[in-house]
Amino acid sequence: MKPVLTVGLDGSPESLAAARWGAAVADRQGLTLRLLHAWAPLAPGPRSGSAESDQHHWAQRILHDAHVEIHKRYPVLSIAEDLVANDASSALLTAAAKSRMIVLGSRGLAAASSYFLGNTSMDVVSRAERPVVLVRASPEERAPSPTHKGNCVVVGLSLRDPCDELFEFAFTAADSRGVPLRAVHGRGVPVQAQMPWGVDPEVAAAITDKAQKKLRKKLRPWHKKFRRVRVIDAVTLDSPARVVTHDAENAGLLVVGRRRHRGVLAPRLGPVAHAAVHHAACAIAVVPHG
Secondary structure: OOOEEEEEOOOOHHHHHHHHHHHHHHHHHOOEEEEEEEOHHHOOOOOOOOHHHOHHHHHHHHHHHHHHHHHHHOOOOOEEEEEEOOOHHHHHHHHHOOOOEEEEEEOOOOHHHOOOOOHHHHHHHHHOOOOEEEEEOOOOOOOOOOOOOOOOEEEEOOOOOOOHHHHHHHHHHHHHHOOOEEEEEEEOOOHHHEEOOEEOHHHHHHHHHHHHHHHHHHHHHHHHHOOOOOEEEEEEEOOHHHHHHHHOOOOOEEEEEEEOOOOOOOOOOOHHHHHHHHHOOOEEEEEEEO
16 A cells, blocks of 8 residues: 555645645655545534535535546546544644655745744644645745745754654655755854854854764765765854755755654744744745654
């Protein structure tokens, strides 16, 4: 049985954009596309009135319309429909356990509301055991072209945490798209590099060189495994959150990590993942690790 990529649909243009994006990935990677719509009142009960006024009808219509459009674009792609009588978060988290990844639509947010993410998306991103991808809809057509690849895949890396899950996801994405992988690491300017007139270039260069060697050491075994992928590594002395969002401006996909186990009082997403899901313009994959 083929691995599954699950797309959560809610009838919005953003979720349809997610379905198109997910279909393109499923087609490239040989996955089954699962279209899921969850609505708690779908539990069995008396039904009356016309089909048009029946919420069951419209729930089924959401899946049917997306299925028809995707099938036209990818006639040989295996597509499954799943209508679940449950709240969306619970249904998607359950689906995540059986999926290669979960793909959701995400609204582009203005600066005034840039730190708001829908409760369902935030819950799934911060709790799912598998990668969650958030897909923006373009302002022009509110649906990105499924063939748009961007000029690279960007992955933001820490030099302290284990990165195998991030590497696997990012290298696979770059390999299937036939684009370079840009591996970036950002760190704040240390106190010893700060001078009254700015940053000491010699100290900054030494810190950057040391970090770049560590980054290349981490990348080496994965580069051998994915020999077709051209790897570009970059270390920048700046906020890691700013580095990954800036480097993703021309990317087709940004990949960031999320620690599975965080302190009780710690935010559900770390600062880099938090910045990525709210500010990056491309699709964002949040990959749990550790």
